[in-house]
Amino acid sequence: MTNPFSRISCVKVAVNEPLASHTSFHIGGKARFFVSVYSSEALSRVLRIIREQDLPYFLIGAGTNILAADSGFPGVVLKLGGVFKRIAHRDSVLCCGGAVLVNDFLNESLNMGYGGAEFLAGIPGTMGGAVKGNAGAFGNSMADITDSAVVVDENGEKNILSRAELGLAYRQSNVENGSVITSVNLMMKKANRRSIQKKIARNLNLRKVRHPAGYSAGSFFKNPPGHAAGKLIETCGLKGASVGGAVVSEKHGNYIINSGKARAADVIALAEHIKKTVRKKTGVQLEEEVRLLG
Ligand SMILES: Cc1cc2nc3c(=O)[nH]c(=O)nc-3n(C[C@H](O)[C@H](O)[C@H](O)COP(=O)(O)OP(=O)(O)OC[C@H]3O[C@@H](n4cnc5c(N)ncnc54)[C@H](O)[C@@H]3O)c2cc1C
Numbered sequence: 001m002t003n004p005f006s007r008i009s010c011v012k013v014a015v016n017e018p019l020a021s022h023t024s025f026h027i028g029g030k031a032r033f034f035v036s037v038y039s040s041e042a043l044s045r046v047l048r049i050i051r052e053q054d055l056p057y058f059l060i061g062a063g064t065n066i067l068a069a070d071s072g073f074p075g076v077v078l079k080l081g082g083v084f085k086r087i088a089h090r091d092s093v094l095c096c097g098g099a100v101l102v103n104d105f106l107n108e109s110l111n112m113g114y115g116g117a118e119f120l121a122g123i124p125g126t127m128g129g130a131v132k133g134n135a136g137a138f139g140n141s142m143a144d145i146t147d148s149a150v151v152v153d154e155n156g157e158k159n160i161l162s163r164a165e166l167g168l169a170y171r172q173s174n175v176e177n178g179s180v181i182t183s184v185n186l187m188m189k190k191a192n193r194r195s196i197q198k199k200i201a202r203n204l205n206l207r208k209v210r211h212p213a214g215y216s217a218g219s220f221f222k223n224p225p226g227h228a229a230g231k232l233i234e235t236c237g238l239k240g241a242s243v244g245g246a247v248v249s250e251k252h253g254n255y256i257i258n259s260g261k262a263r264a265a266d267v268i269a270l271a272e273h274i275k276k277t278v279r280k281k282t283g284v285q286l287e288e289e290v291r292l293l294g
Helices: 040-052 102-112 127-132 193-210 229-235 264-282
Strands: 011-018 030-037 057-060 066-068 073-080 087-090 093-097 146-152 158-162 180-187 246-248 256-258 291-293
Touching (some): 066 264
Parallel strands (some): 057 073, 066 291
Antiparallel strands (some): 087 093, 093 180
16 A cells, blocks of 8 residues: 555655554554654644545554554554644643653743642653543642643544543543544643752652663553552562563562563563463452553
8 A cells, every 4th residue: 555645744654664663662563654743734634534545543652551563553653743742831821732741841841830740750651642541640640730632533623622521530531542632731830940850859769769660661550449450460479470571570560571572462461361360369350551552
């Protein structure tokens, strides 16, 4: 199939692009078309072609909560860039493009003397991805700071969703798969820069102590009600368990690490082993937080 997006400006298309280069797991086969979109007009046109040609598509942020299949993806993987990386503000409301990195947003709010988002320090990914999965840590989440978001659905319809309409809950939102969060409005609070910096440093330090380094997608499973997934996995003696190149971290039971040569199939087999063992030994059913691409 020839590249159907070749006539659209503000778009970059890579054919047979390895997804391993676009995910924090460093795993994944090739996407037939990897389409980077730099303007709103280009996004509308790309979505229109996807609809007209009935192509499967998947929107990727920074790929930090994704496991891409070894067989890759036979359709279009969309990634936002360009105007979607802009940050603007109106008084204490910061408007971040969907492709703004969490870290860049935090730096900008710190520079402007706005606090309230320090819990995000060290969470990789984009602001669009953070809203989609209601990213959070240390008892806070995007639900605490999100005012509204602009969402373009698969039909190209643009809607502004209020916080209530976004339905932000534990690692989930009402944003449909395939809909694109093009920007998010965040309610910030004026704060002393030094105190913001201190909170960020403390959170980064806590993460360094608790979380393992290495290629991963962060916590692999959601915490089941009343339990910490990592503790359950540890209690079941699964730390260090491995399949192929996929290993349960010795430091944190809820992290599956790609030791360098893992395939998605290894990660999936290890995750199944974890789920089965935890269910058998504790009666608790784990559910993946990480999303499968392909
Ligand atoms: C080392 C490490 C630590 C982590 N720690 C945490 C943590 O403490 N707390 C936490 O919540 N998460 C954590 N994560 C997971 C991950 O960083 C977050 O889930 C993050 O918000 C995902 O953003 P992303 O841009 O990488 O999204 P991706 O992984 O690219 O995509 C995730 C999902 O969001 C969708 N999506 C992405 N961008 C958009 C958009 N613009 N519009 C609509 N949908 C979109 C994708 O389609 C996909 O369904 C961690 C990950 C790593 C690797």
